[in-house]
Amino acid sequence: MTEYNFAYLDEQTKRMIRRAILKGLAIPGYQVPFASREMPMPYGWGTGGVQVSAAVLTPEDRFKVIDQGADDTTNAVSIRSFFERTAGVATTTTTSEASVIQTRHRVPEEALTEDQILVYQVPIPEPLRFLEPRESETRKMHSLEEYGLMHVKLYEDIARHGHIATSYAYPVKVEGRYVMDPSPIPKFDNPKLGNMPAIQLFGAGREQRIYALPPYTQVVSLDFEDHPFEASKADHSCGLCGATDSYLDEVITDDQGGRMFVCSDTDYCEGRRAAGFFGEMSAENPSAPTMTTQRNLEFQT
């Protein structure tokens, strides 16, 4: 025996995960317990997302994996090759070509369509966990819609910092019922969750939870009337492609305080550069300072 069962998992495990996905879709934002399996990668490396992807994939799918927006980081590369090997599915790094996208902590910049499925890797699915460590209590709080504690937490942010300082894993309320952890995506991505044409599935392997957002679901980031939710990002443009509307990573380029901001979504950035856009630190920019260009070229290789 050299071949794997299609998409690695045995069929009984897939049926169990599939039943959980259907219940998750029927109760948007509610965390469905499931019997998470040990996967050939450590917890924290996307075992939940991998199990959900394995239960969802068909041989005709084209699969994309991103890790903090990038297609070429360790986690993304290893999961992509895992499914190439165990499911034989085609893979891509182009967002628009993918039918199933597994993501760690980002929503792609390019708007998704009805023909796509977005699978999130989730470390801690319980939004109330750091406020109340007992699972028995957080279950009760969800069943009673007792979410005052979450607002107290956001209020304490304002009292201490003058604004809501939570910048990732920003809690949302789904269809006016369940408060949900959107996984540690930057709050810049929160507005994309609501009314998305694609199906969104969330898998937490270590914590053994699956939850889901059907398409066109109402998702509201928690806030206050006098401190409305604000999707924030670094106040710069991308150094490579010049985009002002994408989420940016800060990259330290030397030990002299040099730094640049680049799109965290590598496919989006590459697409823009291919279309002729360039940023102020791009090698193609004729007005870029020579030093920077030199440094930038090294960075790109």
Place this chain on the structure above:
Amino acid sequence: MHAQTLSGGFETPPVDSAHAFRAVMEAMARPGQIKDISGAQPPAPLSAAAGSVLLTLCDTDTPIYLAGDADTDDVRAWLAFHTGAPLTGPSQAMFAVGRWEALVPLQGYQIGTSEYPDRSATLIVECTELTTSGANLSGPGIKSRAALSLPELDAFQSNRGLFPLGLDFIFTCGGQVAALPRSTIVSAPEGAMEVS
């Protein structure tokens, strides 16, 4: 043992069940949309769609209730061979399959608990026709409006009233599948007169 009992399963279970699941998932995520589903040839009176749903989702962990006509020796033997699922009454069932008249009343099924609303039954309703007209649907999964030929309105409206508890429905007809999760708000067809 009848040959029919042993045949009619998925040809290549991992691939066929993956395709069937995608149809069911798309249907559940987008209430009012009808998807093609195939792979299983169950004994009569089960439709190919109902058989495919059962093979995709059921196994020894999921008690099934066979309602009315669906409860035949052939169906029992076929399910036992292909899924190993125990058969049970409505109160213990995770899945129930049959015609709408045989499945009602809905009060007997598990609707979940307030802490675990997922521990509820899924009803596979065999229909003679399935069209995107009839009752108006709104809620999660529906962009603006959708419609589906439902066997009645009241039962689905009171089921929605139980949210987040409640039952989820999968409608099957021939080789087609549609679904109605508990989150969907059902209202009378537009322009229809109130039935007295």
